Amino acid sequence: xxxxxxxxxxxxxxxxxxxxxxxxxxxxxxxxxxxxxxxxxxxxxxxxxxxxxxxxxxxxxxxxxxxxxxxxxxxxxxxxxxxxxxxxxxxxxxxxxxxxxxxxxxxxxxxxxxxxxxxxxxxxxxxxxxxxxxxxxxxxxxxxxxxxxxxxxxxxxxxxxxxxxxxxxxxxxxxxxxxxxxxxxxxxxxxxxxxxxxxxxxxxxxxxxxxxxxxxxxxxxxxxxxxxxxxxxxxxxxxxxxxxxxxxxxxxxxxxxxxxxxxxxxxxxxxxxxxxxxxxxxxxxxxxxxxxxxxxxxxxxxxxxxxxxxxxxxxxxxxxxxxxxxxxxxxxxxxxxxxxxxxxxxxxxxxxxxxxxxxxxxxxxxxxxxxxx
Amino acid sequence: xxxxxxxxxxxxxxxxxxxxxxxxxxxxxxxxxxxxxxxxxxxxxxxxxxxxxxxxxxxxxxxxxxxxxxxxxxxxxxxxxxxxxxxxxxxxxxxxxxxxxxxxxxxxxxxxxxxxxxxxxxxxxxxxxxxxxxxxxxxxxxxxxxxxxxxxxxxxxxxxxxxxxxxxxxxxxxxxxxxxxxxxxxxxxxxxxxxxxxxxxxxxxxxxxxxxxxxxxxxxxxxxxxxxxxxxxxxxxxxxxxxxxxxxxxxxxxxxxxxxxxxxxxxxxxxxxxxxxxxxxxxxxxxxxxxxxxxxxxxxxxxxxxxxxxxxxxxxxxxxxxxxxxxxxxxxxxxxxxxxxxxxxxxxxxxxxxxxxxxxxxxxxxxxxxxxx
Numbered sequence: 001x002x003x004x005x006x007x008x009x010x011x012x013x014x015x016x017x018x019x020x021x022x023x024x025x026x027x028x029x030x031x032x033x034x035x036x037x038x039x040x041x042x043x044x045x046x047x048x049x050x051x052x053x054x055x056x057x058x059x060x061x062x063x064x065x066x067x068x069x070x071x072x073x074x075x076x077x078x079x080x081x082x083x084x085x086x087x088x089x090x091x092x093x094x095x096x097x098x099x100x101x102x103x104x105x106x107x108x109x110x111x112x113x114x115x116x117x118x119x120x121x122x123x124x125x126x127x128x129x130x131x132x133x134x135x136x137x138x139x140x141x142x143x144x145x146x147x148x149x150x151x152x153x154x155x156x157x158x159x160x161x162x163x164x165x166x167x168x169x170x171x172x173x174x175x176x177x178x179x180x181x182x183x184x185x186x187x188x189x190x191x192x193x194x195x196x197x198x199x200x201x202x203x204x205x206x207x208x209x210x211x212x213x214x215x216x217x218x219x220x221x222x223x224x225x226x227x228x229x230x231x232x233x234x235x236x237x238x239x240x241x242x243x244x245x246x247x248x249x250x251x252x253x254x255x256x257x258x259x260x261x262x263x264x265x266x267x268x269x270x271x272x273x274x275x276x277x278x279x280x281x282x283x284x285x286x287x288x289x290x291x292x293x294x295x296x297x298x299x300x301x302x303x304x305x306x307x308x309x310x311x312x313x314x315x316x317x318x319x320x321x322x323x324x325x326x327x328x329x330x331x332x333x334x335x336x337x338x339x340x341x342x343x344x345x346x347x348x349x350x351x352x353x354x355x356x357x358x359x360x361x362x363x364x365x366x367x368x369x370x371x372x373x
Numbered sequence: 374x375x376x377x378x379x380x381x382x383x384x385x386x387x388x389x390x391x392x393x394x395x396x397x398x399x400x401x402x403x404x405x406x407x408x409x410x411x412x413x414x415x416x417x418x419x420x421x422x423x424x425x426x427x428x429x430x431x432x433x434x435x436x437x438x439x440x441x442x443x444x445x446x447x448x449x450x451x452x453x454x455x456x457x458x459x460x461x462x463x464x465x466x467x468x469x470x471x472x473x474x475x476x477x478x479x480x481x482x483x484x485x486x487x488x489x490x491x492x493x494x495x496x497x498x499x500x501x502x503x504x505x506x507x508x509x510x511x512x513x514x515x516x517x518x519x520x521x522x523x524x525x526x527x528x529x530x531x532x533x534x535x536x537x538x539x540x541x542x543x544x545x546x547x548x549x550x551x552x553x554x555x556x557x558x559x560x561x562x563x564x565x566x567x568x569x570x571x572x573x574x575x576x577x578x579x580x581x582x583x584x585x586x587x588x589x590x591x592x593x594x595x596x597x598x599x600x601x602x603x604x605x606x607x608x609x610x611x612x613x614x615x616x617x618x619x620x621x622x623x624x625x626x627x628x629x630x631x632x633x634x635x636x637x638x639x640x641x642x643x644x645x646x647x648x649x650x651x652x653x654x655x656x657x658x659x660x661x662x663x664x665x666x667x668x669x670x671x672x673x674x675x676x677x678x679x680x681x682x683x684x685x686x687x688x689x690x691x692x693x694x695x696x697x698x699x700x701x702x703x704x705x706x707x708x709x710x711x712x713x714x715x716x717x718x719x720x721x722x723x724x725x726x727x728x729x730x731x732x733x734x735x736x737x738x739x740x741x742x743x744x745x746x
Contacts, residue, residue: 004397008381009405009414010682011611012699013500013624024377032382033406036500036623041382103512108505127386127409129502132481136509139476238384250409251386309383326385 017063018215052232060156072145086269105281161229162204201244293348390436391588425605433529445518459642478654534602535577574617666721
């Protein structure tokens with residue numbers, strides 16, 4: 001595996017989060033760009049970042065997971081129409097993971113939707129401009145709701161000591177916040193929404209900061225509360241999230257897969273009696289079966305020194321191209337190299353091979369269909 | 374000015390262009406992310422990159438300027454409706470710069486539109502997901518056209534020797550391609566559209582490669598032709614493009630300005646008799662006058678060691694906040710620090726001050742209203 005080291009240019013086109021100065025202070029070394037914002041990638045020691053996440057508590061600037069706020073009499077109508085998942089029956093203070101498709105049934109985002117009031121929602125988005133999508137749909141359909149980006153910036157507190165950290169900061173009541181439930185609260189007059197969610201299998205909270213001028217205050221408060229639990233600065237962690245079956249839009253599928261290929265079936269309500277964008281296409285695909293499947297596979301070879309830098313070609317047992325290894329990394333949990341591959345339905349479930357940029361051929365042995373364990 | 378050095382994480386979420394391996398081979402040091410793709414920023418010597426661009430010829434991977442292809446009986450209807458500029462009267466083989474707004478009159482992109490046939494267009498976009506926007510509008514309005522991203526990747530050849538380079542490669546006829554005109558052609562069976570355009574004031578061409586598997590072949594062919602003219606690897610160049618009055622969406626305005634604030638008036642057809650998205654809002658804004666203006670100003674102080682990393686606060690003569698210095702850099706042409714600032718209409722045209730992250734106060738003296746010289 002060749003590793004290319006590149007600096008990123010800093011400038012005004014890409015936004016910095018309200019937590020950015022704290023990241024620099026804590027030794028940020030690597031960033032990426034997500035929703036037109038810098039998002040931390042590493043503080044220089046990925047192994048320690050993994051350990052902190054699975055054994056202690058990790059603090060993540062995930063402000064790049066922007067909110068699309070929808071408010072007004074037709075707010076629910078819009079959210080329901082753009083979501084492949086049925087949002088009916090949601091209570092205020094609850095979250096649903098709701099894949100969104102275009103009219104061809106192609107996945108264009110996989111946000112969490114937070115219901116703040118009967119007529120007010122946050123769509124907490126992955127890396128595509130859903131603000132434009134939702135605004136176009138709302139306006140062209142003449143729906144009576146405002147669609148805008150509020151001053152809201154999530155901060156992640158993830159790991160087995162996340163509950164202790166937040167209980168020390170806010171009180172024991174935080175332990176009773178249910179999974180995918182949230183509460184509007186504040187600390188030291190910093191307003192935020194405390195939600196039990198986050199992009200790891202370790203559990204924890206996301207604090208949706210509602211005043212960008214207080215970013216450093218919130219970071220420092222959580223940091224201080226977490227010090228006795230060994231808090232560490234971190235970021236969304238590739239190998240841990242693959243181990244935990246958490247999907248990454250674009251990384252795992254480019255921008256051209258259907259939710260059925262990914263294995264998100266249980267989050268797609270194909271039995272809905274109302275219309276939503278992509279419904280006809282998804283029903284057709286369901287009938288004939290998805291052409292590709294996202295699979296989790298173990299890979300042979302020495303421990304990768306880093307995560308893969310680009311998709312690698314996948315070839316079937318007979319040597320014919322069958323798709324791509326989308327992401328690959330060393331997995332501490334499996335003590336093996338691990339990958340997600342988007343491969344033809346015929347090959348999925350069995351062995352295949354992949355070729356790295358340095359020309360090495362690796363054998364992939366099937367571990368699971370993604371998101372279906 | 375503090376300078377933060379950060380590495381960028383490489384992975385499958387962000388796409389590499391068909392030219393990427395050539396960039397690495399030529400010593401790429403800095404990248405940015407644009408339309409979910411890596412885009413080169415520097416090869417390690419910005420001064421030499423500036424000189425190559427204004428004195429010789431520079432080769433740019435601008436594949437991140439993705440195309441939204443619109444084809445079908447209603448293709449023109451869609452393009453015309455999403456464009457604030459009137460596209461009527463365009464001939465096949467010609468380009469128009471066409472700002473696009475949302476329904477509130479906020480600029481959401483400023484693409485070039487290429488007319489390939491009466492029923493086929495490429496919208497060559499800046500950094501926002503116009504594919505989603507155009508698809509939502511087309512589908513919700515029931516327009517009969519396909520909207521998709523084709524396999525097209527622009528390569529820029531910019532600078533005073535760009536014509537010589539391309540004439541050596543393709544023949545003397547390229548000198549007759551008019552500004553914002555294009556021709557479908559090929560070299561060594563590599564298919565591309567040769568367009569006289571590009572994001573510099575120096576002139577040149579963009580080669581819209583139509584087969585991603587031939588990226589390195591096209592790069593190498595242009596490089597070989599340009600060697601005797603001193604060709605240099607480069608990238609969109611901040612100080613040169615400010616000097617040349619070329620607008621950068623997001624960098625110069627965040628994501629919340631109107632084209633009238635930017636000074637793009639001559640590209641916005643407010644006298645159109647047909648409807649387009651944002652028309653009502655823009656007519657209202659025109660009547661009351663824009664609240665802010667984008668201005669080009671000279672800044673005091675020692676030569677900046679690098680370009681600005683984020684917006685700096687701007688304050689009026691009386692000390693009250695009046696907007697932001699969006700981008701700042703040393704200008705060889707003006708032999709001064711130079712900036713673009715989005716400031717209140719009252720302050721625009723006169724002096725103001727700005728404060729850098731290191732606490733230095735710089736005086737700004739008005740040079741021009743942007744894009745109105």
